[in-house]
Amino acid sequence: MNSRNSKMTTDDLAFFGTVNASISHELKNILAIISEAAGLLNDLTEMATSGGDIQLQMLQNCSRDIVEEIQRGFVTIKRMNAFSHSVDDPVKAVDIADCLDLMTGLAGFLSYACRIRHQPPKKQVPPVVTRPFRLQHLIYQTLVHAFKSVGPDGEIHLSLQREMDDAARIRFAGIGSGHSAVFPTESAGSVAASINAEVSIDEERRTIDIVVRSLDEAGCDGQ
Amino acid sequence: MNDRINLKLLMVDDEKKFLESIAKRLELKGIQVVAVTTGQAAVEAAEKELFDVALVDFQMPGMDGAQVLKILKHKHRYLEIIMLTGHATVDSAVECTKLGAFKYLEKPYAFEKLIDVIKEAYEHRLKKKFEHNQKRMDELQKLSLGRSPLGLLRALSRLDDDEK
Numbered sequence: 001m002n003s004r005n006s007k008m009t010t011d012d013l014a015f016f017g018t019v020n021a022s023i024s025h026e027l028k029n030i031l032a033i034i035s036e037a038a039g040l041l042n043d044l045t046e047m048a049t050s051g052g053d054i055q056l057q058m059l060q061n062c063s064r065d066i067v068e069e070i071q072r073g074f075v076t077i078k079r080m081n082a083f084s085h086s087v088d089d090p091v092k093a094v095d096i097a098d099c100l101d102l103m104t105g106l107a108g109f110l111s112y113a114c115r116i117r118h119q120p121p122k123k124q125v126p127p128v129v130t131r132p133f134r135l136q137h138l139i140y141q142t143l144v145h146a147f148k149s150v151g152p153d154g155e156i157h158l159s160l161q162r163e164m165d166d167a168a169r170i171r172f173a174g175i176g177s178g179h180s181a182v183f184p185t186e187s188a189g190s191v192a193a194s195i196n197a198e199v200s201i202d203e204e205r206r207t208i209d210i211v212v213r214s215l216d217e218a219g220c221d222g223q
Numbered sequence: 224m225n226d227r228i229n230l231k232l233l234m235v236d237d238e239k240k241f242l243e244s245i246a247k248r249l250e251l252k253g254i255q256v257v258a259v260t261t262g263q264a265a266v267e268a269a270e271k272e273l274f275d276v277a278l279v280d281f282q283m284p285g286m287d288g289a290q291v292l293k294i295l296k297h298k299h300r301y302l303e304i305i306m307l308t309g310h311a312t313v314d315s316a317v318e319c320t321k322l323g324a325f326k327y328l329e330k331p332y333a334f335e336k337l338i339d340v341i342k343e344a345y346e347h348r349l350k351k352k353f354e355h356n357q358k359r360m361d362e363l364q365k366l367s368l369g370r371s372p373l374g375l376l377r378a379l380s381r382l383d384d385d386e387k
Contacts, residue, residue: 028309
């Protein structure tokens with residue numbers, strides 16, 4: 001087995017660190033909102049205790065915000081947990097739709113993230129045997145590039161379709177123009193090669209495609 | 224005890240819920256708050272009204288906090304700016320200090336701490352304006368010696384009159 005594929009690289013660790021940093025930033029923002037809403041609740045109740053008007057609408061808004069942000073926190077932690085466990089199995093059958101859902105959620109924490117519209121597949125896409133962590137890494141790098149190419153006010157369309165019995169095609173559409181010169185980067189190319197994935201760019205259609213093929217039982221690409 | 228603080232504050236953060244809660248809490252303390260959700264809106268608001276202190280979120284989509292800081296400090300010399308961030312690093316703290324930020328606070332922070340920092344920033348602004356006014360008074364005195372009234376008016380119009 002190619003040793004490049006079996007060991008974590010510096011790039012892998014950098015990716016892991018970047019995602020965890022964005023998760024911690026998201027959790028801090030959530031806690032800041034809860035903290036301020038709770039503080040305002042406290043201020044309003046103190047005012048009411050001192051004889052001021054009871055500002056019912058504001059009290060309701062604070063309560064609602066706290067509940068919503070706690071829910072947002074749970075979703076964030078669930079994603080963090082799924083991401084952390086992606087290194088448990090070096091090679092496994094991966095539901096690509098679930099993987100895309102997780103990575104778009106995690107990439108959405110980036111301050112320059114744009115809107116992502118998921119287009120449902122026309123046919124069910126069967127799981128692909130691959131390295132889950134490396135696939136996540138490749139999808140994340142592609143999303144980061146897509147975000148930077150369109151800006152935070154833009155929109156990317158994401159679709160998934162079945163290619164052959166053991167392959168899936170992920171398409172990122174609506175990419176900003178002039179990106180083929182800078183993507184895939186050396187890092188993205190290396191990650192793609194390690195999981196037998198192909199990255200192709202269509203400048204005219206403004207799309208990036210990732211075709212993910214199944215690895216064999218040994219986790220090799222058959223070469 | 225009346226601990227109301229009489230100053231005008233500009234606040235920018237892309238997290239709307241955070242912005243609304245903290246703006247209300249600051250208003251309950253007597254601070255007049257103008258709250259906006261983008262860096263561009265903050266720059267535009269500062270052009271329309273005179274603010275004493277600004278609270279600026281570091282990480283925002285589009286025009287980020289560092290860009291807002293740079294523009295505001297360039298255009299409004301006496302505006303004191305406090306940077307807020309959920310992701311404090313040494314590099315970003317150094318960058319903000321070099322660009323002229325008064326202080327750099329990491330979220331979540333204690334509200335009382337924020338109030339203290341706002342008061343410090345406001346006092347710093349008042350001190351700088353006082354020193355600037357003193358300097359102007361000295362310059363005016365020098366100008367007025369031995370000049371005709373018309374000559375004095377011409378000299379005054381050449382003085383740099385940055386009220387901000």
